[in-house]
Amino acid sequence: MLDILTAATLLFSPLLISLSSPWNLDILPSEMSYVPRVVDAELTTLLAANGAVVVEGPKACGKTETARQQSASEVLLDVDANAQQAVAVDPALVLPGDRPRLLDEWQSHPALWNHVRRSVDAERQPGMYVLTGSAVPADDATRHTGAGRFGRLRMRPMALAESGVSNREVSLRELLNGATTQSPDPGLTVDDLMEEVVRGGWPGFRGLERPAATRAVRDYLDQVRRTDVSAVDGIRRDPEGVRVVLQSLARHTATSAKLTTIARDASGPDSRIKDETVAAYLSALERLMIVEDLPAWAPHLRSSYQLRTGPTRHFADPSLAAAALRATPENLLADFNTFGLLFESLVVRDLRVYAQACDATVSHYRDSSGLEVDAIVTTDAGAWVAVEVKLGSSAEVLDAAAANLRKFSGRVDTSKRGEPAALAIVVGTGYGYVRPDGVHVIPIGTLAP
Incomplete structure (x- = not known):
């Protein structure tokens, strides 16, 4: 069981979060170990075949933690004020780092899309970036240029086989x-x-x-x-x-x-x-x-x-x-x-x-x-x-x-x-x-x- 402080945080944080808030329910408390997800294997396959992978799903379904398992560095764009300021000046500033590099909640800064695309085009290497998002950006036109560069992965809340309820027979x-x-x-x-x-x-x-x-x-x-x-x-x-x-x-x-x-x-x-x-x-x-x-x-x-x-x-x-x-x-x-x-x-x-x-x-x-x-x-x-x-x-x-x-x-x-x-x-x-x-x-x- 979670301690009282952690439980209270999880319980009341949904009242405080928004698309640009400092709360991210996809990030598990540190004392909770990662539970393997069905999409783990799919993410591995997509990273091996694409320069970038976009992991999409509703808030709190576990995108960030799943992406973290296969990322070497990260930028949490909904909580890192310095990163938010950098993106506002030049989105390319947050791209350098060990790879795969996780760009979490990227949709709050849609301009990142084209910068990631250009980086993938320039280096032509698989597994460069993982972008996680809990909403489809308002300007969808910028996303069409990802063909051949971005793999897509849909995540959902845990199925019974993931949460340990199913015996998986x-x-x-x-x-x-x-x-x-x-x-x-x-x-x-x-x-x-x-x-x-x-x-x-x-x-x-x-x-x-x-x-x-x-x-x-x-x-x-x-x-x-x-x-x-x-x-x-x-x-x-x-x-x-x-x-x-x-x-x-x-x-x-x-x-x-x-x-x-x-x-x-x-x-x-x-x-x-x-x-x-x-x-x-x-x-x-x-x-x-x-x-x-x-x-x-x-x-x-x-x-x-x-x-x-x-x-x-x-x-x-x-x-x-x-x-x-x-x-x-x-x-x-x-x-x-x-x-x-x-x-x-x-x-x-x-x-x-x-x-x-x-x-x-x-x-x-x-x-x-x-x-x-x-x-x-x-x-x-x-x-x-x-x-x-x-x-x-x-x-x-x-x-x-x-x-x-x-x-x-x-x-x-x-x-x-x-x-x-x-x-x-x-x-x-x-x-x-x-x-x-x-x-x-x-x-x-x-x-x-």
């Missing part, structure tokens, strides 16, 4: 290769899953007791709505309006709610939030990487049904949705429908982390008949796994989910797409096994890359 990579899976019960309970949903995968909050961690995530989200959504591009946004939109998004987690639905749901009896206002808020939240919608999968179909191309709504971590709703394990116990949606979002978060390590992407499926599949994992080579997410694991629930997966698989034109590597139901608790119909049952507490 079932590999997504092996599943994509057609392996048969089975696993012992990882021992997770419904209470454990509720705890994970409200606590989230934030490295700096993992050492806190649950009430303190819950409060920290709420304060984090409060900072986003009060400061960060305006600081990201300098456009003033109403914090109260952002709050009700965040609540609406949270209520529609893991659904295909349209923008108009979110706007209507966020509007009060005496005021109406315009669709374009909601769109602007969502754009800012996407640039902060607070929300990350799940895109639609578009396979060739054997049937005449029309594909639905709208995304499903997800936060970067289910704890953000829980914080927006002020959810606790106690009130989630009385609202299993909401808990089920937040659990689905947790599974999507973990699948995204593991899929990235497999050169794969995650999407969802929905067609005009109403048939839906929660997640489709697809590799660049074309292998794919269809996943239904179910909090419960009763025979009735599993039978219905398996029938849905088989129905979906029958609609995909496998002559063009190929047969699925697996059809899988990810559940909250219990054992992992393959049903007689060939559908895998995989407890979330067993999954790993």
Whole structure:
């Protein structure tokens, strides 16, 4: 456990941070040892192939500490006043140093981008710089000149395999290769899953007791709505309006709610939030990487049904949705429908982390008949796994989910797409096994890359 002073710092610092503040929640307290992340190997590969690597992800997901493991020197641009003054005079002043050189929170000084690019062009050496950022800069035009010079790496909050909750018995990579899976019960309970949903995968909050961690995530989200959504591009946004939109998004987690639905749901009896206002808020939240919608999968179909191309709504971590709703394990116990949606979002978060390590992407499926599949994992080579997410694991629930997966698989034109590597139901608790119909049952507490 963290000492009282460290816990207090972690708990209340989200109220103080902003894009240019002296606080950086991606830097762990010195007494907390680094926990290996799934992206470590990817960062090594990208540094060997590119002059610079940009590591992007929401605040507090661990970017700085991950980059530090493979950097020889660093400039912390959000806390080092001398570096900030130097960049204001000439961004090239902060580039010299042992390499790879970490330029942390570079987006607060976008002019750095072209200076790094010129340095890479001049020396043509791999592994020169690591740039970390928790927001997409307002002037995106300068970033297009990075082609062929910059590698990109997306980081997310910790998946269960990273935080030590998963026993790592079932590999997504092996599943994509057609392996048969089975696993012992990882021992997770419904209470454990509720705890994970409200606590989230934030490295700096993992050492806190649950009430303190819950409060920290709420304060984090409060900072986003009060400061960060305006600081990201300098456009003033109403914090109260952002709050009700965040609540609406949270209520529609893991659904295909349209923008108009979110706007209507966020509007009060005496005021109406315009669709374009909601769109602007969502754009800012996407640039902060607070929300990350799940895109639609578009396979060739054997049937005449029309594909639905709208995304499903997800936060970067289910704890953000829980914080927006002020959810606790106690009130989630009385609202299993909401808990089920937040659990689905947790599974999507973990699948995204593991899929990235497999050169794969995650999407969802929905067609005009109403048939839906929660997640489709697809590799660049074309292998794919269809996943239904179910909090419960009763025979009735599993039978219905398996029938849905088989129905979906029958609609995909496998002559063009190929047969699925697996059809899988990810559940909250219990054992992992393959049903007689060939559908895998995989407890979330067993999954790993």
